[in-house]
Amino acid sequence: MTKKKAKQQGFRKEIDAPSLSEVNNSVAIPKNATFFRKLFAFMGPGALIAVGYVDPGNWATSIAGGSAFGYTLLSVILISNLMAILLQSLASKLGIVTGRDLAQASRDSFPKKLSYLFWILAELAIIATDIAEVIGSAIALNLLFGIPLVWGVCITALDIFIVLLLQHKGFRWIEIIVITLMVTILVCFGAELIMSHPDVREIMEGFVPQKEVITNPAMLYIALGILGATVMPHNLYLHSSIVQTRQYERTTKGKKEAIKFSFIDSTFSLTIALLINASILILAAAAFYKTGQTNVAGIEDAYALLNPTLGSSIASTLFAVALLASGQNSTLTGTLAGQIVMEGFLNIRLKPWVRRLLTRFLAIVPAVIVTALYGESGTNELLILSQVILSMQLSFAVIPLVLFTGDKHKMGEFVNKPWLKALSWFVAILIALLNIYLLLSLFI
Known part of the structure; x- marks a missing residue:
């Protein structure tokens, strides 16, 4: 993109390199193909996005919500997922229309100091x-193989080699691995739901919002935790970048087609994420709430109680396998998000293995210290703290995204329609207010 064109689209300066330049515009889209062949070519980024919505941070909140309140908080999972579909569609549209990811757009639109913040x-x-x-x-390695938590934390650093290998093979390979792991998680929970015999009528009622979610402080606290664990800020940066891996025509017609297929891709994948998150809560409700075990909040507790509660010798193993698949899946997308954020905001390009080691080091050090000092209880507290931090950061990604996609100078004819702009701002303000409430509840 030339400097002149960049200014016409409302950005301050030219970007030196496209987002994720090593894979940008690398996945071929067949021309004059059928609808489904094109859809298949566009599908993949949605799966990488959906991973962030079923990471281990979601598990603790869904287990706590299901064991304490039964199926009631299914409505919160549904509403959170609808918010996610809206925000992710805006992120993909920003990337497709402007050729910039959210980090690049922020760097070019805000003062330097604010951009650094x-x-x-x-x-x-x-x-x-x-x-x-x-x-x-x-935790999954500990449950499956008895590996001490401290060593398990250190072992996770080795996944950098998996990421590097996949990056060399091509972006499609990353998508294939992610989809395989997502299917593994879905199959594991599908089997466990069959074992738990949930009440279908109560499940359907759980998807209907109840006034009690707002009036019951304990329920509201967990509901806000579910929201904070579901809508992930790094996913917005990630999605605005990886949609650009497709070789769609950078014309008005080509962009319209890319937006359409990207929306179908992300909506389908986020629906799978909804099924997984709902399955975790339904399993906790059927296995624990219905048997009077209403204080099951930790992942390890759930693992220990599943076999005796469901009367199956394989239930806990399936649970741990799904947890391991979830953790490893999130690792792949976290690597890409870290690269996009650093390159986009700072215009600094590090080698992928350097960036990955740096991110992993910053995550492993606190995890090792807390695990060594406090053991299992400490890791659960750190898991909850990580979700609180995510809640605090969310608005700083959502508000710029809504601002950019509602700016006609940047988006041209693709600018958000008035109804979409109003809905987007409503969601952005709602998320900000809910997260402020959550933080005040934690500190007061």
């Missing part, structure tokens, strides 16, 4: 996400 907040969010992934994978 946003970069620091985004890095904190990625570190918090990485901590959740590290702890989740370590």
